[in-house]
Amino acid sequence: MKVRIVSDTTSGLPQELGARLGIPILPQIVIFGGDSYRDDIEMDTATFLVRLKASRALPKTAAPPPAFYNPIYQKILSDGEAAIVLGPSAKLSGTVRSAELAAQDFPGADIRVIDTLTNAGNLATLVLLADEVAKAGEEADQVVAKIQEWMPRQRTYFLVDTLEYLQKGGRIGGAKALLGEMLQIKPILVLQDGQAEVYEQQRTQRRARQRLIEIVEEQCPHGPEAHLCVMHADALEAARSLVADLQSGLRLEQVPIYELPPAIVVHAGPGTLAVGFFSR
Helix, strand or coil: CCEEEEEEEECCCCCCCHHCCCCEEEEEEEECCEEEEEEECCCCCHHHHHHHHHCCCCCCCEECEEEEEHHHHHHHHHHHEEEEEEEECCCCHHHHEEEEHHHHCCCCEEEEEEEECCHHHHHHHHHHHHHHHHHHHCCHHHHHHHHHHHHHHHEEEEHHHCCHHHCCCCCCCCCHHHHHHHHHEEEEEEEEEEEEEEEEECCHHHHHHHHHHHHHHHCCCCCHHHHHEEECHHHHHHHHHHHHHHHHHHHCCCEEEEEEEEHHHHCCCCCCCEEECCCH
């Protein structure tokens, strides 16, 4: 049975790429006060950043409701295909739960929902790799096995411009955020077991960036199997500079840059810079 991969905008994959590959990319919901927007056709990241910077209150985000999955599942079922839904960490988003609830309406369908324990660039990599395997003719069991083999290898490290957004969103304790700002400590954060943790701390942003490069060069394979990518929120030039430094140190020809989507920026904040890769 042919396998169709399904994802959502927390992967950072452009909609046009999803359309070209035949990968449905469902939207997250962004909520400013009483107004809600889909982040695929109603509010892009650039528009979101303008609203975020002007807003006194932190906006909220919500996973795609189960109803959004129903027409996708119906189409896949009608085409006689199996579906593998790759969702962001369930500790950070309700997306996996929504996809599972929607699947209950299709008891005869082969729908597999996977909590990848990651998001953004590494989720994008998993989606693209799974799509390659599926299009090579592998059955659903084999595609899932490959995904489960890749998942423990993923690493994401990131720098935030300020701890304010992590603190407001409840992703880091208020006292820790306040102390960090007072001491001007710049933490290097890691996505670990599906949630953000402090990996280590540096005294300046410049040193934190240099240390981030050192960490990646120490842990990242020197070859295309690393699937190295760089992510950013309103920091494209910084992302390009980071790519140049990493390419030089790791001797990699191509390193994709992904723009972080609103559902992630709302917690990390503008100026966030991240690196994702897969270890050996």
